[in-house]
Amino acid sequence: MAEKSAALTGLTEAELDARHADKMKKKKAARDKILATKTEVKGLVIVHTGKGKGKSTAAFGLVFRALGNGMKVGVVQFVKGKWETGERKILEHFPEQVSMSAMGDGFTWETQDRQRDIAAAKAAWERATALILDEEHDLVLLDELNIVLRYDYLDVADIIAVLKQKPAMKHVVITGRNAKDELIEFADLVTEMEAIKHPFRSGVKAQRGIEF
């Protein structure tokens, strides 16, 4: 609280206010100076990785932001999760802006069938390649691609070769834990989601609206 700050610093409220205004003025000047150097505009390759929550959720957040800006979005799900009801229902509100393909076949520990997983991954990558290379979609989400790369169902070199050919303004978002080093190296923006605290540990189950 304001009162507490005043008590702690020994300054009056008016002195705190003046000091604050001065500090913020300097902060704004510094920010503006940095922003002025940021002039390049290009499509980004974005990777969300790490063991924490929010990798796919943040990617879906980017999808909705893009939709709100009138952009066209392609989504390929490399692992067909059961927990996608919410996003799917919302995406159906924007049929003219979204191309959605769930070509994966369930988690690897659900199928327990390596050849089926490999075939599904290859089919999904074929669809992804078309979305990455076309001139129609502005943003492409490759959800859980990192998982199939980790199992070597696809070769990361093949993925990077296609990303190199993408139209300059296209954004590509790739999610999944254990992102390959080559992909991190190639990407423009990489965020690692780290779990500091997880309710699963204390016996809380996955819940509609939060987990799926």
Add this chain to the structure above:
Amino acid sequence: MAEKSAALTGLTEAELDARHADKMKKKKAARDKILATKTEVKGLVIVHTGKGKGKSTAAFGLVFRALGNGMKVGVVQFVKGKWETGERKILEHFPEQVSMSAMGDGFTWETQDRQRDIAAAKAAWERATALILDEEHDLVLLDELNIVLRYDYLDVADIIAVLKQKPAMKHVVITGRNAKDELIEFADLVTEMEAIKHPFRSGVKAQRGIEF
């Protein structure tokens, strides 16, 4: 690729497939066992913090997932950013499910006016309190609340006192860097978004559809 794995391990494709099936069967059994212990259902207090991208974006992802599940959502923006066009346009598609208040007054370095910031924070918190305590909304997003807490415009003890009174099934999502220790301690789920790579460093500017 499958071929590469076979070459590396010295096993035939068929042997690799069999080994994989066995491994995945064990993984599924282990997972199912863990999931069976997760029986508690409750509203979660979720915190997205850290210096990386995706804190608010993942929170908006949660909002859209909740909307897709037919839930009612309240959003209070503690810092009225200029970069919110996309989300706002999408949220307007669901007028009956969303209550949106942008009560902050721009970044502290934009207003440069501490008393105005404190008044705005207090008004936003009043609105937030109503959303947290009512029986109507299923999920409440307090976007950038951590920022006003960091400046001591609000007292974290007051925030936790209200969170303790929330209806049992209500989810509350709080974003912003530098989350207070007390809040991390109190929350059920905390994710830290860490920047591994950021295009700003290489001179790329904030872009519509990605940053706002």
